[in-house]
Amino acid sequence: MSKDFKDAALRAITIERDAIDALAGRIGDEFVRACEVMMACRGRVVVTGMGKSGHIGNKVAATLASTGTPSFFVHPGEASHGDLGMITGQDVVLAISNSGNTAEVLTILPLIKRMGAPLISMTGNPDSILAREAVANLDVSVAIEACPLNLAPTSSTTATLVMGDALAVALLEARGFSAEDFAFSHPGGSLGRRLLLRVSDIMHTGDRIPRVSPDTTLSGALLEISLKGLGMTTVVDDNGRLAGIFTDGDLRRTLDRPLDIHATPIRDVMTRNGRTIHEDQLAAEALNIMEELKINALPVTNRDGELTGAINMHDLLRAGVI
Template sequence: MFKQSALKVLEIERQAIEQLAQYVDESFEKTCELLLSCKGKVIVSGMGKSGHIGNKISATLASTGTPAFFMHPAEANHGDLGMLTDQDILLAISNSGETAELLALIPVVKRLGVPLIAMTSDSNSTLGKFADINICIKVEKEACSLGLAPTSSTTATLVMGDALAVALLDARGFTSEDFALSHPGGSLGKKLLLSLQDIMVKDSALPLISPTHTLRQALVEMSHKALGMTGVVNEQGTLIGIFTDGDLRRVLDDRIDVHLTEIQHIMTKQGITAKSHMLAAEVLKIMQQHKINSLFVVDENERPVGAINMHILLQAGII
């Protein structure tokens, strides 16, 4: 009995979601364009179950690059409407389109010149008629056996809200790094908000040689420290050059004597470096732009304090 009832609910709600595709139409496109151009915030409002769904929609918008928050319509009628500015957009959710608390907001919303987007099942409802754009969320029937409790309709509204949020995310070119900035407590945020000092190799693990060391000695240091490079430092400990696997391939093509050639004559001077406080994700972007696989981390006096390479970034989950 329980299983049959549950499977029936799932089937009705599945059909409701499938039918939503027909409502991803010109109104949906115009809504996305309007929300994308919004200079303020998207204020989502709804009463009862629609309010619960609206709360989730506003949270999804906010976490995916569209500034938004939820405003309870009953509280809005008693002062919270002051949250709304002429730079904002109101997204009002009502399955019937006749929710009294939302309709009471319309005169003030229109006076402020705030664009009104409605999500209703009837574009000819009061809310649908006054809205600048109406997104249809109509379902054939509720999954409730009584046909009364908001079930299919709330599911459809939630899915349409997700569709809006993701469409805007794609249009903005929102990245995983952007997502991490609004989710610093999540696992993704913790990974992408790591600084170099959290993951760089340092101290005795740093591959460093002096300018008079030979290429052979440089290769021994590179092999021992396994970072694909070695740094060249002067007597003051300042980084004056770098020699990498890529440099090695180039000098071997020139038939350089590995036993006699001093590294100072073939090293790369003024290589790309980073500071320990920089975000690992930020440094990854720099490395990709310059097409390098490793770099040194230096202090304010250009002395090496750490090193990083693509393998370390991969292990840390940055890539």
């Protein structure tokens, strides 16, 4: 029985892989035309489809929207009962139907044409009504469904989904859509935080910055480290510029030396010219520096080299950068 399960699964994967491979030969003038029409769209790309095509259409619309092509899905049945008002002449309609003759989709075609909204179709039948009415038809036909009855939409929905992804990626590249643009569409995700959150957004500022003068004794510096809880203290001169840093690691190395912690000034044991980060840099860059140098905190400076903050690994963890 287990062999039967595996054989059926492998057969389905092979059939669907072949369906995807067949798409490569169909990326031609019709695909270019579809991209040009969508690039010229002054409104939204409105995706519609019935049944399984509708489920795929929902995902295609979501992918387009998150990659720089404003888009949403309209159910063709609901469109006939009021939702057609969501479509304007400034939009482009992307209609998905494997047969190309789905009644609910064909019903709204005359109204879409009357609005003047260009129609792009994805069908498995290039001779269908939907394909003939479209300014560009993307052929997503398959030789056979992965379903052994050749009935359940399987290979056909996979091919349609891949063609939708191909459209989204082609448009993304044509628009010069960047990682930062993507992050603005996903501010709640970890990727968005990594690409949008800056050091200045999460750093410790003002009195929360561990800070001592170069003349402060080692014992005084240790009190500042304990008080501020960042595992380090900055050493700042009279002009507000960073003179050095003293960390937990520096403390361990200092304890190996015969020093009087109540008399030794911090300038004698601090790390000079230590690594800093600019307040406008991404928080993710702070993480990269800490991981590379195996440190847990960084002083933050502004364009004039003045100390403006401090950030440590716990801040990055709380902010969701890690």
